[in-house]
Amino acid sequence: MKTYLVTGAAGFIGANFVKYMLKKYQDIKIVILDSLTYAGNLGTIKEEINDDRVEFVKGDIKNRELVENIFYRHNVDYLVNFAAESHVDRSIENPQIFLETNILGTQNLLDVAKVHWMLGKDEGGYLIYKDGVKYLQVSTDEVYGSLSKDYEEAIDLLLEDEEVKQVVKDRVNLKTYGDNFFTEETPIDPRSPYSSSKASADMIVMAYAETYKMPINITRCSNNYGPYHFPEKLIPLIIKNILSGKKLPVYGDGKNVRDWLYVEDHAKAIDMVVNNGRLGEVYNVGGFNEEQNINIVKLTIDTIAKIMKEEPEYQKVLKTDLSNINYDLITFVKDRLGHDMRYAIDPTKIATELGWYPETNFEVGIEKTIRWYLDNQDWVEEVASGDYQKYYKQMYEN
Numbered sequence: 001m002k003t004y005l006v007t008g009a010a011g012f013i014g015a016n017f018v019k020y021m022l023k024k025y026q027d028i029k030i031v032i033l034d035s036l037t038y039a040g041n042l043g044t045i046k047e048e049i050n051d052d053r054v055e056f057v058k059g060d061i062k063n064r065e066l067v068e069n070i071f072y073r074h075n076v077d078y079l080v081n082f083a084a085e086s087h088v089d090r091s092i093e094n095p096q097i098f099l100e101t102n103i104l105g106t107q108n109l110l111d112v113a114k115v116h117w118m119l120g121k122d123e124g125g126y127l128i129y130k131d132g133v134k135y136l137q138v139s140t141d142e143v144y145g146s147l148s149k150d151y152e153e154a155i156d157l158l159l160e161d162e163e164v165k166q167v168v169k170d171r172v173n174l175k176t177y178g179d180n181f182f183t184e185e186t187p188i189d190p191r192s193p194y195s196s197s198k199a200s201a202d203m204i205v206m207a208y209a210e211t212y213k214m215p216i217n218i219t220r221c222s223n224n225y226g227p228y229h230f231p232e233k234l235i236p237l238i239i240k241n242i243l244s245g246k247k248l249p250v251y252g253d254g255k256n257v258r259d260w261l262y263v264e265d266h267a268k269a270i271d272m273v274v275n276n277g278r279l280g281e282v283y284n285v286g287g288f289n290e291e292q293n294i295n296i297v298k299l300t301i302d303t304i305a306k307i308m309k310e311e312p313e314y315q316k317v318l319k320t321d322l323s324n325i326n327y328d329l330i331t332f333v334k335d336r337l338g339h340d341m342r343y344a345i346d347p348t349k350i351a352t353e354l355g356w357y358p359e360t361n362f363e364v365g366i367e368k369t370i371r372w373y374l375d376n377q378d379w380v381e382e383v384a385s386g387d388y389q390k391y392y393k394q395m396y397e398n
């Protein structure tokens with residue numbers, strides 16, 4: 001039986017990863033460490049924390065004593081670090097906590113794992129470790145900076161490369177706004193306090209791999225969407241606002257491009273990298289699912305309006321009249337400072353080495369996501385109480 005220490009699993013992706021793993025593996029133990037910041041919510045993992053295979057520990061990844069205590073009590077095989085401050089806009093307002101959590105927290109986890117996993121030293125003085133242990137850092141494509149947009153509108157890319165075709169299986173016609181992509185060889189070039197803190201964390205992870213020969217992997221994923229996404233991020237914020245007839249704030253001209261990935265596909269990638277990734281390697285996750293923000297917003301409006309018309313029972317969740325759900329809700333607001341123009345991942349490495357590919361097409365994934373939000377308004381109400389209201393006012397109403 002393998003024991004996973006999963007940090008930040010009361011948040012969006014960590015929680016989805018834990019759900020995925022518990023479903024996939026019977027014989028597994030998961031210790032969750034989460035300090036329950038505004039972004040962490042026990043309601044997100046309420047079934048999981050009652051599962052005999054799970055232990056929940058409330059605490060900070062920077063707390064050495066606490067992390068050591070987990071390692072003393074459990075035979076941790078894998079440490080998967082999701083815990084982070086994750087919202088770019090918040091990093092622009094208050095960078096310091098991003099550096100503290102994302103950099104120092106990562107270093108603390110690495111250091112405790114190093115001490116507990118090491119068996120001794122080799123002749124050259126390098127540490128040697130227990131067999132089969134691994135630290136996985138969940139990073140982001142934002143560490144690569146920003147790509148140019150070569151086309152104003154998306155073009156269909158008819159893939160000729162067999163390797164890349166395998167990445168996307170039967171999805172051969174793909175949309176892209178440019179012909180350059182992030183690969184694992186792309187130089188690190190972060191531009192926001194958030195992405196700089198994540199890039200710094202990646203460098204510390206690589207330093208532990210080089211200097212102490214720590215068994216590590218880093219995954220760098222594109223924008224996720226799906227259930228349990230906190231409504232400060234674009235897609236869940238837009239869904240929440242549409243349902244109450246509130247304006248939909250689109251930064252700048254709405255033409256910035258993100259490469260969207262359904263969160264379960266990310267969970268699957270992490271499972272594959274933990275279990276089969278080559279030690280010391282970075283794997284990019286995402287792929288050929290680019291869209292401009294404005295089109296995401298329009299598609300979300302159209303999908304919600306369609307569901308409401310076809311299945312009128314859903315209208316009970318509306319806090320506005322159905323006739324208000326149209327493009328008039330869109331409002332262009334001041335742009336994000338240093339707003340990255342385009343992210344686009346080339347996932348050839350993870351596809352060819354590990355057989356990963358994104359399973360969920362955006363049209364299917366977005367409808368699934370919207371239906372989840374319609375069915376889980378209690379969760380939205382719960383996470384949007386407290387700090388959220390204050391944040392929303394400061395961010396969008398001042």
Ligand code: NAD
Pocket residue numbers: 007008009010011012013014033034035036037038039040041059060061062081082083084085086087101105138139140141198220221222223224225230
């Ligand atoms: P999130 O903000 O939804 O969740 C973060 C979780 O970490 C929360 O549960 C929070 O309580 C916890 N946390 C924060 N500080 C902590 C601390 N000091 N100690 C312990 N727990 C702490 O984030 P997310 O969107 O789920 O992202 C998870 C990870 O994936 C992050 O590292 C992020 O950088 C990375 N990532 C996110 C995306 C995305 O699209 N959301 C894409 C690529 C990579």
Ligand code: DAU
Pocket residue numbers: 086087088089139140141142221222223224232233234235237249250251256257258293336343
């Ligand atoms: O690419 C991976 C990253 O994706 C992760 O590392 C981050 O943790 C995650 O938050 C996400 O970052 P983004 O900044 O891309 O996501 P966000 O949802 O905040 O914004 C998506 C796009 O939508 C971006 O171009 C900004 C724009 N936007 C966002 C908000 C919140 C708006 O136009 N209006 C908004 O109100």
